[in-house]
Amino acid sequence: MARLFIAEKPELARAIVAGMDGNEQTCNGYIKKGNDLVTWSYGHILALKEPDEINPKYKKWNLADLPLNITFKYKPIPSSSKQLKNIIELINDSNVSEIVHCGDPDEEGQILIDEIIEYSRTTKPVKRMLINDITPKAVKKELENIKDNRNFKNISNSGFARSRADYLVGMNLTRAYSLNYQKQNADFAVFSIGRVQTPILALIVNRDIENDTFKSIDYFELNAKFNFNDENIAKIDFTLKTDEKIMQIEVAQELKDRILNSIFELKIKQESKKENPPLPYNLLNLQSEASKIYGFSAKKTLDITQALREKHKAISYNRSDCEYIPTTIYEQRNDLISALAHNFSNGRFDFSYINSNLKSLAFDDSKITAHYAIIPTETRLNLSNLNADELKIYTLIAKRFLLQFCEPREYESYKIILNSNDLIFEKTLNFTTKLGFKAFLGKSEDDEPELLNSLNGLIAERAINVAIEKKQTKPHPRYTMTTLLKDLNSVAKYVKDEKIKKLLLEKDKEKKGESGGIGTPATRADMIEKLAKQEYIEISNDKKQVITSTKKGKFFINSVSDLYKNPDITALWYEMQKDIQNGNMSIDEFIGSVQQTINDEIQKIKNGEIKMQNDKEIIHCPFCGDGVLRLIKGKNGDFFGCSNYSQGCKFSTNSVNGKPDFSPKEKPQNSSNITEYECPSCKKGRLIRRPSKNDPTKFWYGCSEWKDGCKFTCFESNGKPNFSTNS
Structure with missing residues (x-):
């Protein structure tokens, strides 16, 4: 009998x-x-x-159909249906006695293979194999450590619950908000809403609004030079410490006079310190670094790491949110360092600084979550097989790993304090005594080591020069790719509701480097790309990648309910997902709770409580009177149609200079066809003589007011309208 291993890729x-x-x-x-x-x-x-695959009536978006009555059913993705068929046949093969689930070691990887196994409806036993490192040596070890997949059932349930809840929010509320907008405005637009993407957009919009509306306020800072007995120190500016900004020039001037007339007591606090090497990368930090150094988007960095892991087998699991390494990796350090020495034999790194007997703080089993940090594998590479961008990212990852075997930087820290009653000046000077890991990074000694000697026997009494510097308050700068990615791992700091903030922080308490964030490093990259494609945001085309919201993005965030533009849902779902993982809540209970919040939101929209009118001129439909005319891009040119189209209003008219034409030109009529006979139905128009389509020798009559709704027609008899044949 055989075991069937199902890998994610x-x-x-x-x-x-x-x-x-x-x-x-x-x-x-x-x-x-x-x-x-x-x-x-x-x-x-x-x-x-899709909803319309479950119920064909959902093909047309209709507010009356919301909330959608959905039964969760899965379908093969067309591009991979052939492979799905292969997998199902293998699962059902009589020679296969056991299935081994080999999805990535996280919640998403768990449900990815579980959904295939559930789709197959097999009753065969299922095991679980967790793989971080895909080198042969690491795989052999994990083959001896296969677990029962039932141990991961609650994690799977939590993942399925979140996935289905995200689906419900997106499918229902995207339709609801889009239809609400289309009903109230003179143009057509789709407003996509999501648990993660909408709060990300709100962060960007709020930062832009802060910059757009910010009014700078002047404040004043006092800097002084003192009559030290050493010329080197006397050149240094010391800044006055204040609890609050000094907003009035008169107060600053008064303080300046007091400083010049005061005698200061000098204290120096000396402390020997160490700076440890930076921890290895998790995906977020790697994305931020690649954005800052190379201008790479988050998605680009993710794609590169995917290639480095899968194509080249050069790095460990690339979607990790952890910065720490298990001690089992420390036991393999010599093989890893040897492989990197081979790979970088071109002299890119100076391995004389690497000491394999050192053990950095990164090697800590207690801080490992589902994954460990992104590190190199033992694979020996020919670096010429990597493209330029792959080499850049691989070099960053390798360098960070090698730093874990470098000595800390050692330095002396001197805090100089000048005190006169409540007037306090401070300055901290640091002097490197041992470069440590900084030497591996190519750093040099401090530029002014002579200052270190100047601190011995230092004396000062009075300020000899005090300058008042006028400054201005500034808003938080607009987001760049680097700063946005960093902020997304700590959005809790912007949350005012203490319960929500606490839940967000609790969600990440076991994750080093995360502090109340939303999404994952991988999904954040996707969400940013998605927001740009939907024209909610724009990303500058330079290395800095400044991110700003568009008019559409600002409008949407101004319209959407607080529950969906804040991280609240992520926090509330986390609390319920935790209950699922502990076995205290079922998927159905979770989905029922989510469905209720969706229902409440849709009811607000139906009741007209959520306004989405933009600043464009609103033109109500002249036919139904309820809908508004919206500009539509047609195959034969632009035209206006009614927003109540799905409710049965078929009114449409041409666009002339961007406005609806309420006097559409008829095709020229042959004047000889218009007769002197008055229409007996409307009493306004005259009858028009028209040839029959089937027999051009026969004629019929219709009213000239047919465009305005008169439907009168009759046949011709003896060259005249035969009113008795009114059809």
Whole structure:
């Protein structure tokens, strides 16, 4: 009997095969190794069905149909349906006695393979294999540590609950807000809403509004030079410490006079300190660094790390949110350092600074979550096989790992304090005594080591020069890709509701580097890209990547309810997902709670409580009187249609200079066709003589006021209208 291993990606499948013993045989959609079979997915190969695939009436967006009555059903993604069929056949193969789930070691990886197994409806036992490092040596170790997949059932339930709840929010509220807007405005627009993307947009909009409306206020800072007995120190400016900004020049002038007439007591606090090497990268920090140094987008960095892991097997799990490394990796350090020395034999790194007997603070099992930090593997590479961008990211990751075997930087810190009653000046001077890891990074000694000697026997009494410097308050700068990514891991600091803030912080209490964030490093990158594609934000095309909200983005955040533009839902869902993971809540209970909040929001929209009128001129439909005319891009040119189209109003008219034409030109009529006969129905128009389509020798009559609704017609008899044949 055989075991069937289902990997998340083909590259992982090949890595699993490489770690197995036995003869290898490549087959259709799987690889046989010894007695085992290894197949693969392509990420998610199943998707939740669209609403109209569940109920055809949902194809047309209609406010009356909301909330959607959804049964969660999965469908194959067309591009990977063939491989799904292969996997299902292998699961049902009578020779397969056991299935081994090899999804990535996180919640998303758990549900990715679980959904395939559930879709197959198999009753065979399922095991779980967790793989961070895909080198053969690491895979062999994990093959000996396979667990029961039932141990991960609650994690799977939590993941499915979140996925389905995100689906419900997106499908229902995107329709609700879009239809609400279209009903109230003279143009057509779709407003996509999501649990993660909408709060991200709100952060950007709020930062832009702060900058757009900020009014600078002048304040004053006092800097002084003192008559030290050493010329080097006497050149240094000391800044007056104040509890609050000095807002009035008169107060600043008064303080200046007091400083010049005071005798100051000098104190020097000396402390020997150490600066440890920076921790290895998690995905967020790597994305931020790559953005700052190379101008890479978050998505680009994620894609590069994916290639480094799967194609080149050069790094460990790349979507990690952890900065720490297990001690088992420390035991493999010599092999890892040796591989990096081989890979960077071109002299890019000076390995003389690397001491494998050192052990940095990064090696800490107590701080490992589902993953460990992104580090190099033992794979020996020819760096010429990496493209330029892959080499940049691989070099960053390798450098950070090697820093863990460098000595700390050592330095002396001197805090100089000048005190006269409540007038206090402070200055801290640091002097490196041992470069440590800074030497590996190519840093040099301090520029002014002579200052260190100047501090011995230092004496000062009076200020000899006091300058009042006028400054202005500034808003937080507009977001860049780097600063936004950093902020997304700590949005709790912007939350005013103490309960929500506490929940967000609790969610991340086991995650070093995260402090009340929303989304994951991987999904954040996707959300930023999505916001740009939906024209909610713009990203500058330079290395800095300044992010600003568009008019559409500002309008939407100004319209959407607080519950959906703040991180509240993520916090509230976390609390319920925690109950699911502990076995205290079912998926159905969770979905029921989410559905109720959606229902409440839709009811507000139906009741007209959520206004979404923009500053464009509103033109109500002249036909139904309820809808508004919106400009639509048609195949044959722009035209206006009624927002109540889905409710049955079919009014439309041409666009002339961007405005609806309420006097559409008729096709020229042959004047000889208009007769002297008055229409007996409307009494306004005259009858028009028209040839029959089927027999041009026969004629019929219609009213000239047909455009205004008169439907009178009759046949011709003896060259005249036959009113008795009114049809």
